[in-house]
Amino acid sequence: MxxxxxxxxxxxxxxxxxxxxxxxxxxxxxxxxxxxxxxxxxxxxxxxxxxxxxxSNTVQLMEFVGAVLQRVCADLTGRDMDTVETETLSVALGLIAAMLGGGVQFAQADYEAMEVLLAPLEQISVAHRDPSTQQLAAELRITIATHGAITRPSHIAAGSRHGTRGHHGSELDMTSTKFNNLQECGPGEGTVPEPRPLTPSTHMVDHTQSGNPPNNFHQVLQAACDPEVPTRVAALRTLTQTIKHRSQEALNHWEQLLTVFLDNLGHEDSFVYLTAIQGLEVLSDSAPDHMLLHLLREYQSTSLREQTAGSVDRRMKMGEVLMRVTRALGAVAPHYRDPLIQAFLIGSRDADSTMRASSLSNLGELCQRLHFALGPVIHEVVACLSAIVKTEQEAEVRRAAVHVVTLLLRGLSEKALQGGVWQCFNVELAAPGLD
Known part of the structure; x- marks a missing residue:
């Protein structure tokens, strides 16, 4: 032919x-x-x-998908995507969904190779203009990050159809049957090796309807992404209690727990994201070295994304998480002084004024928690505060900077005068807009 x-x-x-x-x-x-x-x-x-x-060739598919996603991310903050770019993104997301849905037999190394897609998928889930594409990218990211422990077959099935049926009617339905079959598979019937994607069972449905999470650890992880708010909150609380009790299974899967809590941090319901904040606090207490570095990286990386109301809200929540973790660290907090101060100083130069004020507020509390033992960083902090008070256009941000200056002067007391730090505070506190 x-x-x-x-x-x-x-x-x-x-x-x-x-x-x-x-x-x-x-x-x-x-x-x-x-x-x-x-x-x-x-x-x-x-x-x-x-x-x-x-x-069949996972490496080639990952190279293609990675190149497409990187190109899309480069255009997210610029002009609108044209028809061809939108079509190509749909194909790329459909390929990811097809592989995760059973089109390819996955080994642990394959999941690790796919982790390069986490960053572009997260950026698409935050900044893309199409809500359905945002949701699909977020779900695929969760599945990859948890190595298949958490997946939503219905969403991935929808994603496969979305990715293989373009705006111009191109039919690529060779994988849709595989996806739809996932909804009918019971545990252990999939083609993906351990850890296998979990599909809702009758046991899960019963718990979902009653608002209570199941007992199995992986099923609780699944329930933490349930669309029903009561079930989601109950699952998050169960996971938090499991971490508090130092469950070995929970500690072995701390990266998956981190992904689940961070995903719920962006939920619009206050019960959900406050519970997620508590979970991150408890998880950080169990592994402070690993967790704090991940949280700081997340806090700083989000500041580079497109400025949206959702991204600003998420970053402010991340700041609250960091402060709760700092409080929980207690006497160990000075060990993480420099990266924490650096993160909040970067936030004080953010494009969003609300984020700048929030970062300065966190900086002031952090200085108190450190008992003002800032060491050589004091000069950098004071220089930043001085510049903000002199040049900042928003009165709210200037007030926040002056508040931090006041806290430093009170905390340092005579040391500020004796050590010559006072000269660093030669700022225009009478700048307009402070009344």
């Missing part, structure tokens, strides 16, 4: 692609977009011909 793709390539009997006659070396933008759409149609035809074998 000969399948021509006009103006681009043709697929011959031998299965090879040959240049089609009439190809033009120079194309205007409209012709270039048409050629790109034809390329996608060619991919659709090849996928239908090759069938499931197209998913």
């Amino acid at each position: 000969h399948v021509p793709v006009q103006g681009l390539v043709s697929l011959g009997e031998d299965g090879d692609c040959h240049p089609a006659s009439g190809s033009q070396p120079l194309l205007d933008p409209s012709d270039r977009e048409s050629q790109q759409l034809l390329t996608l149609q060619l991919v659709a035809v090849l996928s239908e011909r090759l069938g499931p074998t197209v998913l």
